[in-house]
Structures are given as C-alpha cells and as structure tokens.
Amino acid sequence: MTLKGKREKGTASATPPLGEVVKNALEKVKAALSPLVERIQPHWQSLPKLHRTAISVLGALLVVLLIWPSSEDSLPETNTAGERVSVPLAVGQQQASNDDGFDADGAQVISTQTVGSQNASTDWVNYEVKGGDTLSNIFRAQDLPLPDLYAISAIEGDDKPLSRIQPGQLLRFKRNDQGTLDMLQIETSGASVIFFRLSDGSFARRK
Numbered sequence: 465m466t467l468k469g470k471r472e473k474g475t476a477s478a479t480p481p482l483g484e485v486v487k488n489a490l491e492k493v494k495a496a497l498s499p500l501v502e503r504i505q506p507h508w509q510s511l512p513k514l515h516r517t518a519i520s521v522l523g524a525l526l527v528v529l530l531i532w533p534s535s536e537d538s539l540p541e542t543n544t545a546g547e548r549v550s551v552p553l554a555v556g557q558q559q560a561s562n563d564d565g566f567d568a569d570g571a572q573v574i575s576t577q578t579v580g581s582q583n584a585s586t587d588w589v590n591y592e593v594k595g596g597d598t599l600s601n602i603f604r605a606q607d608l609p610l611p612d613l614y615a616i617s618a619i620e621g622d623d624k625p626l627s628r629i630q631p632g633q634l635l636r637f638k639r640n641d642q643g644t645l646d647m648l649q650i651e652t653s654g655a656s657v658i659f660f661r662l663s664d665g666s667f668a669r670r671k
Contacts, residue, residue, distance in 0.1 A: 586639055586646075593633040599626055602635065612645040616659040616667045625650045625657045 508516065591602060603613050620626045629635070633651060640646040640661070648659045658670045 586641065588636050588638050591635045593629050593631050593635060595631045599629065608637065608645050616648060619667060619669050621669060625652055
C-alpha cells in the first residue's frame, strides 16, 4: 500500500460517521435535559388531559412560527439610494399648471370658472321709472326672473302699486345670493311699499 493510500485510510477511520455524531449529540442533550424533565413530569402528569393537549399544540405552533421563513424577502424593493423617482398623478382630465398661472408649455392659464353667488350683487339698486316702462320690461332689463314678478303681483293689494307705476317714480330692488329678487321697494306719494321673500321662497308685502 502506498503512502497516499495509508493517509486516506487513516483520515477515513479518524472521522466518525454522521449518524454517530447526531446520535451522540442527542444523547448529550437528553442527558442534560433529563433532570429538568424529571422535575417537570409530576406537574405535567397532574394537569388535565385537555390542558396537556392544548400546551402541546401551542408548543408545536411556536416551533413552526420560529422556523417559518421571514416574509421580508417578499417585500418590494425600496429606493434607499436617495434617488428621485417620478410618480405619475392623474387628476381627472385636467392638465396641471404651476402656481405662476402657466401651463407646461409656458402659456398663461386664465381661469374661466365662475360662481353665481360671487357675481350676484346683493346691494340695493335704484331705478327711476321712465315713460313707457312696465314692470315686465324693467325686470327683463335688470335681469330679474319674471316668475318673481308674477309672485309679487299675486299679492299686490287693492291699491295696485305695481300696476300704477308712473314716470319719475323710484323703484329699489335687492337680489339674494342666487341672483333672484329678494326685496322690491316702490316709492309712492308719501309712503313706500315693500315686497320681500320669505324663507319658503314665497313673497309677502309690507307697507
């Protein structure tokens, strides 16, 4: 037998089989845990069978959870290099513009959005009746709803202040936030008649 063969034979005989290593390790663990098991066994046997079963199941679940692979590997990669990432944003079909009032092409953006309540004036408006004027013509010229005229005509009263307007007579009206008639004041000889809108949308008269 050559020197090389002797060395290989000596090395193989010096290394114990894997089965023996595992067996020796288990025997050492068993010997180390034996005193502890002897101390616990009386208490374990005194427990009801249901409790022992539950503890065994919980212990098995704990072992499974401990050896279960971490879910961190399935998490998406995050940008940790400090690089800028573009995130597309869709806001309806409207193109975004910057705070300076210009779009992406540099053209000035002019907003055409209006709100009726902001454009409607709620101040009193004075109107002097001219020759040939009628309340219908005045309402149309002042962009007041004709249904409001019909509503106050229904409660005009026996003195007919609406039907008997004269040139030079002063009419004062006030709109609400929606642009419809809120109050109408008619100056008559020595007095004034006021028609005003109620909370339910109808009108009332006050002398």
